[in-house]
Amino acid sequence: MALVNENYLKLPGSYLFSEIARRVNQFKKDNPDSEIIRLGIGDVTLPLPPAVVKAMKKAMEEMGRQETFRGYGPEQGYEFLTEKIIENDFRPRGIDLTPDEVFISDGAKSDTANFQELFGINNTLAVSDPVYPVYVDSNVMAGRTGPVNSKGQFEKIVYLSCTEANGMKPPLPETKVDMIYLCFPNNPTGMTLSKEALKKWVDYARANQSIILFDAAYEAYIREDNVPHSIFEIEGAREVAVEFRSFSKTAGFTGTRCAHTIVPKELMAYDSNGRAISLNQLWLRRQTTKFNGVSYPVQVGAAAVYSEEGKKQVRDTVDYYMENARIIRNGLEDAGYRVFGGTNAPYIWLKTPNNMSSWDFFDKLMQKANVVGTPGAGFGASGEGYFRLTAFGTRENTERAVELIRDRM
Ligand code: MLT
Secondary structure, three states: OOOHHHHHHOOOOHHHHHHHHHHHHHHHHHHHOOOOOOOOOOOOOOOOOHHHHHHHHHHHHHHHOOOOOOOOOOOOOOHHHHHHHHHHHHHHHHHOHHHHHEEEEOOOHHHHHHHHHHOOOOOOOOEEEEOHHHHHHHHHOOOOOOOOOOOOOEEEEEEOEEEEEEEOOOOOOOOOOOEEEEEOOOOOOOOOHHHHHHHHHHHHHHHOOOOEEEEEHHHHOOOOOOOOOOOOOOHHHHOOOOOEEEEEHHHHOOOOOOOOEOOOOOOOHHHHOOEEEEEEHHHHHHHHOOOOOOOOHHHHHHHHHOOOOHHHHHHHHHHHHHHHHHHHHHHHHHHOOEEEEEEOOEEEEOHHHHHOOHHHHHHHHHHHHOOOOEEHHOOOHHHOEEEEEEOOOHHHHHHHHHHHHHHOO
């Protein structure tokens, strides 16, 4: 008899965004004439930049010719892409990386979910609350937690509550933890950490031999100075951090899939005899075994993001979404909502009126305004009473959504 991995049974029945999709589909079935505006899942709406499309087409042509055809590529990505990433995203910020510290992958979601495999099952972990659910769910699946309680929190996870009182910044853990997930600019709150605040995390990790899993998928949205784009801008971070980045939210790759993860060579975890083991080597071992790399045309497309025209087109895309963020933020503020985020991030986090629960607000917003967002409670206990809207819609839908919220809610 085949037994299941019972850790899966600890999880709620469906993943947050699948549950939202299910509710929206039901609503559409019951109300076939309603036009729904989707500002729920952070999926982009602008097409791939023309420079990317041109490069991908050319790469496809190469794949169709005997002389230029390519089969399996290096599992960790082609150097033509890793070198461009280093040269454009890291070196100008004073960060030196070698190509074998950059691992190309099919998404920051899969990498943040998979990286925990490198760690011992008895490691303790800390997450911000609210939190991108992938960090928690992947550790639950692996068996690193106990059961869930009535607040939706798993035993053995240290939840770092981000509230209005602490400016939505996670406090340092009071106990020693081994793995720490941080996401800045934050999904879902849209808030950021200053260099000084991030340094405290790096110092904590160095003092406690912890590893920080730093999700920087939204770094391109940072507008203010003194907000670090990479954790490696902080001294000592190479010894304690891995960083996840993505082309999804900047160059429209949510459907195309390309991301990268930085695993510095100094980054060590320990075996039970106290021997230091390179996480760069373990991740390479993991990726070469379980992953066959991102397709050649997609990596060529990602490299084109760094051409002069590609950079300009991506900048325009990011500006477009940030203008949406401004429209949502200002519109909601004018309508009397308390809002957070949206200035260095494509997410706007709002307090639900009259302490309404997040899911009740979700239902009301969908039914009365035909706008879909994401209930804060879906991101954790501290998200209850809050709600997230994304700036990734079209301009027309964004403006219309703000109007509908103002007029009908
Ligand atoms: C979100 O809406 O939080 C994102 O789309 C999640 C993701 O990128 O997987």
